[in-house]
Amino acid sequence: MPGTAGAGAGAVEVDFEAATPQRVEALRRGGVQLPGVSERTADPRTHRDFVELRVMAVGFGLTEGGYLLYCEGLPLPVLVPESQVDLGVTSAEPLGAFIYPDRDSALADLEARGTEAGHPRYAWYRGAGGTLVVPTFFSPASTPRIARTMLEVREHLVQTTQRELKVLLLTLTGTKVLQGVFSRVLRVGTEPEPRPLPRQEGVGGRAPASQPPAPQVAPSAPEPVPTPATPAPVPSAPAPSPGLVQALSGGNPTPRVGPAPRLPQDVAARPKVPRVLPPDRPISSSHSQNAQLQADIQYLQDLGATNIRVNQQQITVRNGQRVGANRPDLQFDYNGRRYHVEYDTPMSGRGPGHQSRITSNDPDAETILLIVP
Structure with a gap:
């Protein structure tokens, strides 16, 4: 079961795992004797990865x-x-x-x-x-x-x-x-x-x-x-x-990344926020991606999301300022935070690069990478 090391604010939870008999024997032959762990302590059903x-x-x-x-x-x-x-x-x-x-x-x-x-x-x-x-x-x-x-x-x-x-x-x-x-x-x-x-x-x-x-x-x-x-x-x-x-429920499946040096064209972008263009703009030649985008926009409008932009240059939350020449497929404000969504195909591999650039321009923003063939 998960154990606790340390105390107070420095406490760290750990999971105990019992080595397989084959692993124990291999280590024994190498001169390593593992300490005994009870089955209850190492029960996989209490492991955080169960x-x-x-x-x-x-x-x-x-x-x-x-x-x-x-x-x-x-x-x-x-x-x-x-x-x-x-x-x-x-x-x-x-x-x-x-x-x-x-x-x-x-x-x-x-x-x-x-x-x-x-x-x-x-x-x-x-x-x-x-x-x-x-x-x-x-x-x-x-x-x-x-x-x-x-x-x-x-x-x-x-x-x-x-x-x-x-x-x-x-x-x-x-x-x-x-x-x-x-x-x-x-x-x-x-x-x-x-x-x-x-x-x-x-x-x-x-x-x-x-x-x-x-x-x-x-x-x-x-x-x-x-x-x-x-x-x-x-x-x-x-x-x-x-x-x-x-x-939008607080469990973004896209892991966060740290900011990298900004591109010169993003640094040179004028802070003035451009006007909002119609949200029915396409983001690619893919009919399925454009259809999925519109379904997501409808969902966001039902949720009460604001400042929705499609295929426009990156801005910060509440129209704070323009921070890049890049054009996220979809961006919007929700619960006081700026979100950016990129739609990619299974084979494109461009999503992580988009996320890195978005994060570098606005470390407080959240990026969501979606796969839509």
Whole structure:
């Protein structure tokens, strides 16, 4: 379980992890004797990276054959294949408190140790590129809250017959927050990199209600988190970007970066704020990106965001001043803060450069990077 080092304002929480038997033996042969840690202290279910403590919502893709987990701190949903889910297992025991570095090594040790007659066993490992602690199979025994929500998601979609990767997203309290089509996911197993799917349509919706701090709950491209309820999007139009919804709830999926030296053309930009141009301006030749932009603008207007600008030079909050010659795709004021949104394709790779320039021009601004093919 998380421990505490130090006291007062200097206290630091740490997680204890038990080494696997293979690691312990390798260190022993090298002359290193690890101190003993009780299974209770090192229980992966109390680790801050345990998937049940990081998951915010669960979705189900009909044609992809798996579940989508939206987890705190991850910019993309994690795909759990149905082959790694058994919602009928209500009694099972972990192999131990140790956490394997990957799924393959966890499965190999499970096979080597065998399974007790009539009593399934599972092991813990680092999944989704090492960012989460997950079991070798998801079930009511290993991840009860996630399993319960998986069942609810399937029940909601039992009548759905659409052929796309259609996803209904529920919070862990059963609140519907999202319905749409997704294009990028992360596998919970051994694949750390995002992979594209054949197509994408707009996604989004209302954010889930706030959850207790522990376990943490609350999610793109996709991940709503607690925020005031807003009107549901028009069914025929793209829904607001989940990454935008999450960012305006205080959980921006785009990690912040530090300012770098400003470009000469930005330093030379006249401080006078230019007039606002019509927000229906295009940001690219991509029809899907322009459509998603307009859906996001409608969402922002419903939220009460102000000073909305599209493809115009960067300014600061409340029209303070012009600070750059660059043109963020979308910028606006919300709750006393300036936000900038950049829409990129999965392969463009230009988002981080845009974010660095925006931050250098205005370190107090928030940048949201969205992927829309």
